[in-house]
Amino acid sequence: MRLATWNVNSLAVRLPQVLEWLAAHPQDAMVLQETKLTDDKFPHAEFEAAGYDAKWFGQRTYNGVALLTRGDGPADLLRNIPGFEDEQARVIAGTVGGAGGLRVIGAYFPNGQEPGSDKFAYKLRWMEALRDWVRAELATHPNLVLMGDFNIAPEDRDVYDPMLWAGQIHCTPEERAHFRQLLELGLADAFRLFEQPPKSWSWWDYRNLAFRKNQGLRIDHILVSDALKGQVRACGIDKLPRKNERPSDHAPVFVELT
DNA sequence: ATGACGGTGTGGCACCGA
Numbered sequence: 001m002r003l004a005t006w007n008v009n010s011l012a013v014r015l016p017q018v019l020e021w022l023a024a025h026p027q028d029a030m031v032l033q034e035t036k037l038t039d040d041k042f043p044h045a046e047f048e049a050a051g052y053d054a055k056w057f058g059q060r061t062y063n064g065v066a067l068l069t070r071g072d073g074p075a076d077l078l079r080n081i082p083g084f085e086d087e088q089a090r091v092i093a094g095t096v097g098g099a100g101g102l103r104v105i106g107a108y109f110p111n112g113q114e115p116g117s118d119k120f121a122y123k124l125r126w127m128e129a130l131r132d133w134v135r136a137e138l139a140t141h142p143n144l145v146l147m148g149d150f151n152i153a154p155e156d157r158d159v160y161d162p163m164l165w166a167g168q169i170h171c172t173p174e175e176r177a178h179f180r181q182l183l184e185l186g187l188a189d190a191f192r193l194f195e196q197p198p199k200s201w202s203w204w205d206y207r208n209l210a211f212r213k214n215q216g217l218r219i220d221h222i223l224v225s226d227a228l229k230g231q232v233r234a235c236g237i238d239k240l241p242r243k244n245e246r247p248s249d250h251a252p253v254f255v256e257l258t
Numbered sequence: 259a260t261g262a263c264g265g266t267g268t269g270g271c272a273c274c275g276a
Contacts, residue, residue: 010265061266111275170276206263
C-alpha cells in the first residue's frame with residue numbers, strides 16, 4: 001500500500017504536476033494541502049479520469065485539502081476537526097479498505113506566522129483540538145495514518161540552519177512539544193524509521209535560491225500508528241517535483257506499507 | 259538574511275505563506 005502527501009500551493013496551478021506525479025507513482029491514497037480552491041472549482045473529473053476517487057474541502061484563496069483514493073472511495077468521511085469551530089479548511093479524513101480498514105487523516109496545520117501572534121495562538125489551539133480528536137480516532141481505528149503539512153520541524157536535524165531558526169516559527173518549543181504529544185498518542189514518524197540522507201527537507205523557500213543551496217526544512221510528515229509500524233517498508237521525500245518549471249515550494253512525502 | 263519568491267484577489271498593490 002502506498003500513501004503520499006503533498007502541499008501543492010494552489011491546485012489550479014499544480015494540477016498537471018500532481019497528475020504527472022501520480023502517473024509515475026500510483027498511490028492508494030494521497031492527501032493534498034493548499035488547494036486554494038472553492039469546492040465548486042475542484043477538478044474531480046481530472047482525478048477520476050486518472051483512476052482516483054476524490055474528496056475535497058476548500059475555500060477561497062487559502063488552505064483547502066483533498067483526499068484521493070483508488071477504488072470506491074473512502075468511508076466515514078470527515079471535514080475538519082469535530083467540535084472545533086474553524087473557518088479554515090484544513091483537515092479531511094476517510095477510511096479506505098472497508099470496515100477495519102485504514103483511517104487516513106490529511107491535515108494542513110496552521111502556519112502560525114510568528115510566536116506570540118494571534119495566528120500562533122490559533123495554531124496552538126488547533127493543534128490541541130487535533131491531538132484530542134486523533135486520540136479518539138486511534139481508539140476506534142488502530143490502523144491510522146496522520147499525514148500532511150505539519151508546519152513543524154520536529155528536531156534541529158530537520159532544519160538547514162538550526163541556530164538561525166532557533167525559536168522561530170516551525171521550531172518553537174511549543175510546536176515541537178505538540179509534535180511529541182502526537183507521537184505519544186501512539187504514532188511514529190515514518191521518515192525516521194529508516195536511515196535517511198542528512199539534510200533531508202520537504203520545503204524550500206522560493207527566495208534566495210534556497211532549493212539550489214538545499215536550504216530547507218522538513219515540515220511535511222507521515223505519522224503511522226503503532227499497529228502499522230511493523231508494516232512500514234519505506235518512507236521518503238521526492239525532491240524531483242521541486243525541480244519543475246513552476247514548482248510548489250513543498251515536495252511530496254511518501255510511505256509504503258506491506 | 260525574511261526586501262529578495264510565488265499565489266490570490268484586487269487593483270496598479272496588499273496579504274499571506276514558511
